[in-house]
Amino acid sequence: xxxxxxxxxxxxxxxxxGALVGVNNQVQAAQERLRTGITAVDQPKVAVADDAEADxxxxxxxxVLQRVLHACGLISGGRRGCKPADVQRLAAISDxxxxxLFAPLQERGGVxxxxxxxxxxxxxxxxxxxxxxxxxRGARYFFVVARASKTGTRxxxxxxxxxxxxxxxxxxxxxxxxxxxEKKMGLMWLGYDFAQLGTDYCKWNVxxxxxxxxxxxxxxxxxxxxxxxxL
Amino acid sequence: xxxxKARWAAAIALCGALLGLVFSAYxxxxxxxxxxxxxxxxxxxxxxxxxxxxxAENACRTALYSAYxxxxxxxxxxxxxxxxxxxxxxxxxxxxxxYLLVSGNRAPRRGSQFLALAxxxxxxxxxxxxxxxxxxxxxxxxxxxxxxxxxxxxxxxGALGWWLERQAARRGPDPARPDADDGGPASAQTPQKxxxxxLILTWFALLGLFAVAPALLYHETxxxxxxxxxxxxxxxxxxxxxxxxxxxxxxxxxxxxxMVVDPLCATCGVFHQRLMVEGIFEQLDTTLVLFPLDxxxxxxxxxxxxxxxxxxxxxxxxGEERALQVLEWGYEEHxxxxxxxxxxxxxxxxxxxxxxxxxxxxxxxxDQQTKKKLDEMxxxxxxxxxxxATPQFFVGTTRLCDEDSDIGLPYALRKLAPALARR
Numbered sequence: 139x140x141x142x143x144x145x146x147x148x149x150x151x152x153x154x155x156g157a158l159v160g161v162n163n164q165v166q167a168a169q170e171r172l173r174t175g176i177t178a179v180d181q182p183k184v185a186v187a188d189d190a191e192a193d194x195x196x197x198x199x200x201x202v203l204q205r206v207l208h209a210c211g212l213i214s215g216g217r218r219g220c221k222p223a224d225v226q227r228l229a230a231i232s233d234x235x236x237x238x239l240f241a242p243l244q245e246r247g248g249v250x251x252x253x254x255x256x257x258x259x260x261x262x263x264x265x266x267x268x269x270x271x272x273x274x275r276g277a278r279y280f281f282v283v284a285r286a287s288k289t290g291t292r293x294x295x296x297x298x299x300x301x302x303x304x305x306x307x308x309x310x311x312x313x314x315x316x317x318x319x320e321k322k323m324g325l326m327w328l329g330y331d332f333a334q335l336g337t338d339y340c341k342w343n344v345x346x347x348x349x350x351x352x353x354x355x356x357x358x359x360x361x362x363x364x365x366x367x368x369l
Numbered sequence: 370x371x372x373x374k375a376r377w378a379a380a381i382a383l384c385g386a387l388l389g390l391v392f393s394a395y396x397x398x399x400x401x402x403x404x405x406x407x408x409x410x411x412x413x414x415x416x417x418x419x420x421x422x423x424x425a426e427n428a429c430r431t432a433l434y435s436a437y438x439x440x441x442x443x444x445x446x447x448x449x450x451x452x453x454x455x456x457x458x459x460x461x462x463x464x465x466x467x468y469l470l471v472s473g474n475r476a477p478r479r480g481s482q483f484l485a486l487a488x489x490x491x492x493x494x495x496x497x498x499x500x501x502x503x504x505x506x507x508x509x510x511x512x513x514x515x516x517x518x519x520x521x522x523x524x525x526x527g528a529l530g531w532w533l534e535r536q537a538a539r540r541g542p543d544p545a546r547p548d549a550d551d552g553g554p555a556s557a558q559t560p561q562k563x564x565x566x567x568l569i570l571t572w573f574a575l576l577g578l579f580a581v582a583p584a585l586l587y588h589e590t591x592x593x594x595x596x597x598x599x600x601x602x603x604x605x606x607x608x609x610x611x612x613x614x615x616x617x618x619x620x621x622x623x624x625x626x627x628m629v630v631d632p633l634c635a636t637c638g639v640f641h642q643r644l645m646v647e648g649i650f651e652q653l654d655t656t657l658v659l660f661p662l663d664x665x666x667x668x669x670x671x672x673x674x675x676x677x678x679x680x681x682x683x684x685x686x687x688g689e690e691r692a693l694q695v696l697e698w699g700y701e702e703h704x705x706x707x708x709x710x711x712x713x714x715x716x717x718x719x720x721x722x723x724x725x726x727x728x729x730x731x732x733x734x735x736d737q738q739t740k741k742k743l744d745e746m747x748x749x750x751x752x753x754x755x756x757x758a759t760p761q762f763f764v765g766t767t768r769l770c771d772e773d774s775d776i777g778l779p780y781a782l783r784k785l786a787p788a789l790a791r792r
Contacts, residue, residue: 142472150464157456161583168404169592185757187750190668276668317610
């Protein structure tokens with residue numbers, strides 16, 4: 139017999155046999171990994187998209203905001219906003235400490251200034267509210283902290299600061315038709331009872347820059363800002 | 370017939386077939402490894418079996434995931450890789466070339482004729498695949514090129530052997546040069562026989578058997594994925610109240626999908642190209658969510674993975690009715706754009722490149738409204754708690770699992786969207 143035929147037959151049989159065994163083993167190995175979930179190569183864990191978390195989101199800052207958000211109805215639902223006594227009690231910190239928490243928002247937020255005794259947003263105020271609202275980026279919550287100066291009674295000023303906070307809210311509600319606004323906006327009105335602003339806030343992004351900002355005027359205001367924290 | 374020359378021809382065919390078997394075996398191993406629905410490295414080198422390529426987006430991966438790497442891909446998860454057919458065929462050619470090499474003058478002349486004929490088949494297939502690589506995939510995979518070269522060697526060996534056999538047949542036996550080197554003294558005086566024509570048919574049948582045997586075994590042993598392909602989660606809220614998402618669909622598109630992409634992500638480009646090549650994209654009613662992996666605009670990253678992607682994303686938004694063209698341009702130019710993005714003043718450089726190509730978009734990129742739309746797209750990912758990764762593909766609102774987005778794509782799409790017909 140031709141030895142070439144024998145060689146060819148043996149080589150052919152060996153190769154096709156080897157190919158079949160190899161394919162079978164490879165498929166079985168893959169099937170086993172598929173069944174057991176054992177990975178051939180470790181895969182890195184992938185993060186899940188979330189709200190922004192800026193450097194200023196210190197544990198203390200988040201703790202205070204968290205308490206306020208819960209108590210003032212943003213997270214758990216229920217009543218809207220927090221009045222001065224609530225804020226003071228919930229924050230459980232001094233006036234200065236409260237203001238210091240918001241200091242990192244100097245670049246992010248703005249101070250909407252109102253006329254004496256007024257809760258009406260003027261054109262400059264509207265413009266700044268709109269700009270700040272539109273510059274949301276990755277933020278989850280929008281805070282409005284309204285105040286009043288020490289002119290008049292405590293009760294009058296508490297009501298006035300409440301109306302100022304609402305003026306900002308109504309502007310956004312009416313103009314932007316934002317869905318689920320209630321879940322995004324945190325309102326606080328402080329009257330003149332708690333955390334009055336000092337004149338150094340006149341240097342912040344105010345709606346009336348260079349127009350007679352003093353210790354009284356800076357508190358006839360609503361501080362507004364998106365907060366880039368995961369609360 | 371010059372016996373040494375004829376043996377050289379068989380040896381060339383043998384070398385080609387050996388090389389082809391090695392390259393096709395590596396391709397098969399790479400392909401079969403993916404049956405576990407995990408991501409694997411892909412060997413991609415002219416040196417058979419050299420270390421797997423680090424970069425995920427290489428030409429071999431493109432070829433591996435392409436519609437041309439397997440058959441029955443919409444019926445079997447991953448399909449049946451064509452490299453399996455090559456395995457069997459090259460195994461046969463090795464055996465046959467070894468037979469001719471050892472037999473020398475004892476082999477019938479039909480053997481040379483058969484090798485010349487059958488040896489062309491891998492070359493014909495290789496030429497077809499090379500054209501597809503060039504025209505459809507736009508790249509050549511090194512392992513594939515290795516197989517093309519192997520096919521060429523088999524064809525050359527076969528053709529040379531036949532030519533030498535024809536020459537020898539014309540000359541007739543050479544009494545002055547008795548051949549004692551080709552299988553023993555018996556053959557020295559015996560002229561090479563022609564052999565019956567049925568031999569050629571028999572060998573072709575054997576070649577066919579060798580070629581399909583591994584594929585048949587694979588078909589019988591491949592795991593069932595029918596219950597595994599169910600999708601990986603759903604969109605919590607597909608609503609787009611601010612009309613920020615981009616929409617495009619062809620006439621007759623039936624299947625609503627969401628695609629979460631980064632215009633500078635190479636994998637997104639490859640995925641997009643696959644949908645195009647497989648004829649799927651034209652059937653999709655697509656909602657595009659841009660999710661640039663660039664910390665310049667995406668707060669989910671602390672450092673930019675794809676610097677410049679925010680600028681290009683804004684360009685896609687500004688493109689409006691030409692958004693798809695701008696996106697595809699981003700995919701095509703992603704390497705240049707990324708290089709520009711990584712250089713000093715990256716975003717400005719990228720912006721200059723975008724505006725040079727799309728001058729009509731000047732003024733729109735960087736505009737507050739454009740940025741707001743992009744923010745809304747990223748917020749869409751936040752609302753739906755999507756992974757910080759691209760691409761992501763949702764059939765309706767069901768997310769296609771990453772592990773089904775490579776070789777299992779046609780099968781998974783057929784399961785998740787039965788209405789999607791393959792072209």
